[in-house]
Amino acid sequence: MSSKRIIIIGGSAAGPKTASKARRMDQNAEIILFQKEKDLSMASCGFPYYVGGVFDDRNQLLCTPTGVTRDPDFFVTTKNIIAKTETEIIKIDKTAKIVIAKDLKTDKDTEYSYDKLVICTGATSFKPPIPGIDAKGISALKTMSDADFLRKIRDEKKIKKAIIIGGGLIGIETCEALQLAGIKTAIIELQDQILPFLDYELAKKVENYMKSLGVEIITSNGVSEFIKNENNELTGIKLQDGKEISCELAVVSIGVRPASKLAKEAGLKITETGAVWVDEYMQTDDPHIYSAGDCVETKHLITGKNVYSPMGDLANLQGRVIGENLVKGNKRKFKGVLQTGICKVFEYSAGATGLSKKQAIKAGYNNIETVVNAGPYRPGFMGATVIVSKLVVNKDDRRILGYQCICEGDISKQIGMAAMAITGKLTIDDISNADLPYAPPFSLAIEHFIVSCHIIQNKIDDGLKGITSVELKKRLDNNEKPFLIDLRGPDEYEMMRLGIGEKLIPLGKLKNSLDQIPQDKNTEIICFCKISLRGYEASLILKNLGWTNVSILEGGIMGWPFDREK
């Protein structure tokens, strides 16, 4: 019978999961979990939905599905785990295998020896060194007390205008929460797009949608100063371009940093990004110490390089791995991540797995193909919204590098399937005939994800040439004049059109309208329609008739993220 002592630092996600799994594997170990905060095992990914009023009972963030609060009493009674809250581990002595715990209520330090130690210290939100950052009314949405602060603001209904600094996942979720709370919100993003896990054209479409709901979005700009009044209360911000915006609340969500100070001071190996280094067993460079969650780096399964991926699901999975390895020796591996992410954006969702085009290029892939695909997620007669997706493929081995989707509705199926496909190292050819669940309430006969693989096969194998909306816009802005054909019918054209100089020639009339097309067969011609399927058919007809430089606008009008004439 084992009677070793396992000490776990951190009681949010990875910590409690590690403790629970270790207990299941070993009924006799002494398991002590230390938590600096008052609350334990908080569903922190749920904070935005609590702030936004999707639910009102704060305890739901802290309780089991049957309503029992996961407090120290719960942990000891049902799991035989000692959970010491409001207790901070201030020092690890890895030689002596001892930690020093400070009781934050009494300020008293106590020494605990350990057989195995697990560091789950999480992350802290990055607080940029901007003048005025100490003003009242500036928050993050990382901790339970941040959530309490913002929920109080919601309930008091006093604040009318807020600024979100940072347009990533948390920034967007916070924006939705505040808008739902009746607070007019603006997002300030340093990059030229929100949601950096998406490529530009998809992010831009989400941006358009959010703007249509009244959210102000300012990209390629940052905050240079927080403006405050004599009471140190926030009254506005000054942007880097000098413009001022008044607001009573600012939420900073420009990313988090691994909370690795304790591990570093203990002499454990730290990575370049400042995270705790662990191997596939989630073991640090000290064999008695493991680490998981937002304080570690893990391997990217595609690039093979280490990446920082602070996500709640990964923390839980890693905690389970450690729980087993603590007891059984290093048996389970956590092989790595795809940096899969998903975000609800009001009625939309946006998600990605693997590499975007931008990321793939940055990672050194120089023989890639991509396709933007727009199409209804199920047959029109069932009522269907349009998915816009982008697939990134390595042409060397035809494997998928990444997939990203946006949709009014739930995009998690497509992202989940793509994540599984990447995990299984599937090629576009494997996926192109995959046997997926089809019935009209759920998908098209050919699932959107499969269609993406079909189009990219057409590009790689059959000479289909595509141009992205971003590229076309750039060239039009440069006063280039490719010959543009919209292949839809006149009724459709009347209802909606790009108005970028295109000529309307319905597909069925194309062959009798060849005189309307430049007769120089080397003229660049770009075909499109609503989703560019008719555009595709037209491009094949024209190529067959001798035009040599024909391409389609990928995603057609539905994938176009810029202003339309109509």
Added chain:
Amino acid sequence: MSSKRIIIIGGSAAGPKTASKARRMDQNAEIILFQKEKDLSMASCGFPYYVGGVFDDRNQLLCTPTGVTRDPDFFVTTKNIIAKTETEIIKIDKTAKIVIAKDLKTDKDTEYSYDKLVICTGATSFKPPIPGIDAKGISALKTMSDADFLRKIRDEKKIKKAIIIGGGLIGIETCEALQLAGIKTAIIELQDQILPFLDYELAKKVENYMKSLGVEIITSNGVSEFIKNENNELTGIKLQDGKEISCELAVVSIGVRPASKLAKEAGLKITETGAVWVDEYMQTDDPHIYSAGDCVETKHLITGKNVYSPMGDLANLQGRVIGENLVKGNKRKFKGVLQTGICKVFEYSAGATGLSKKQAIKAGYNNIETVVNAGPYRPGFMGATVIVSKLVVNKDDRRILGYQCICEGDISKQIGMAAMAITGKLTIDDISNADLPYAPPFSLAIEHFIVSCHIIQNKIDDGLKGITSVELKKRLDNNEKPFLIDLRGPDEYEMMRLGIGEKLIPLGKLKNSLDQIPQDKNTEIICFCKISLRGYEASLILKNLGWTNVSILEGGIMGWPFDREK
């Protein structure tokens, strides 16, 4: 430049897809498509939703997303494909490479030579040789005219009671359609369960749900006679057990058979099940003839054996493969199927991919492990329904053989991910740490599918013993008396309980209640709770204390498909 003639027999799904893809690959081939019926390219999987009134415009079953009817004019104008409707191919002469087409309007026969021939003759619904089957009021839901017939019945609102014969996918979809049309419906199923792609315990839960909506479901019984009046109108049915049920409408949906008569008469190789034999290129044993859709058999990707899988999505995928191979030579393969299926059942959905336990055993797998898993699909604070799933794993290589799920809501994500996982030959260990899209609106931090893999790891690697509801019920019915413990709290017990002789011992009180448990350490003990997670914790505690025969009721109360006391 090619100028070959491609003839395609069949204009529903595989045929038009083949024609369209062949055209895209070759602008110059002559492509002629023959269709016996009047309509072309019907969305036949949408028939139940048209019958049920989910939409009212019949043309939506026949038109492109932009509303253009896919009639012969559409095919010739936009695709340069000649589509001859109401024309039946009555003979194939594969030596002469000729087909004979009968114009059903004029009864005139015409000969057409071909370079390549594609047989997409589909399937016909099986009409059982039961007395009275010729009565008025007996239909199937396979053809457009079946759909028209049933939709008319809906609109006339005269018929009050219908019988569905066969509880498979189409039977269930038809049942929903008729109930939505205000017709009281009963399903008669020969087997002991509906939805044969599910194992019994999941099918039974769907059955319970349907019964709760007023559907009558009679299993392990068949129709021995259709009763009719002097006008040859259906007035009722007689069951095999002698019972009579009056009804004015019967829909027969006991499966379809490949329509391979033409191919057989031409001397093409036919499989044991009567389907057209094709290889991975969808080529028959005649190199000039291909075949796809509901008339062919394909390889099962897990068992390697040929199976008959008449599904609309597969027909489309196979048609695309043929379209390419016709033009480029045999380049694309259709490697096979997983017999993935999904079905909307009112507000529920039920789906499966790969093998059920029943099918795995039948296929000869003798070292399998399964687990029934019940749990909310996302955090309770977001509002969550419960998924009940069953995972089947081959213990020899730890690969997934099959996954089946039911849920109030949409189960297609879990089935789609599992289908991808099986396609990628992933093991439970690969999936157990998969990086899937997580945010509270979309899933639990540990996705349901991953949880299933975790539980089965616990079973295979760590000695967790499970018993299924079906097995426990059988043993209780045999008057066996395992000691049953419900580990929930008294409040929960008051609201809902099995009442099968269980003792209530809340998990937190277990260690102080050991005197309530049989002291003979070899007594069989079965632990459970709402989903058997607390049951699992209890089983570990008891095993650690020396009880040797402890298991959990898989899926707990949520997975229990039989009557409950409360």
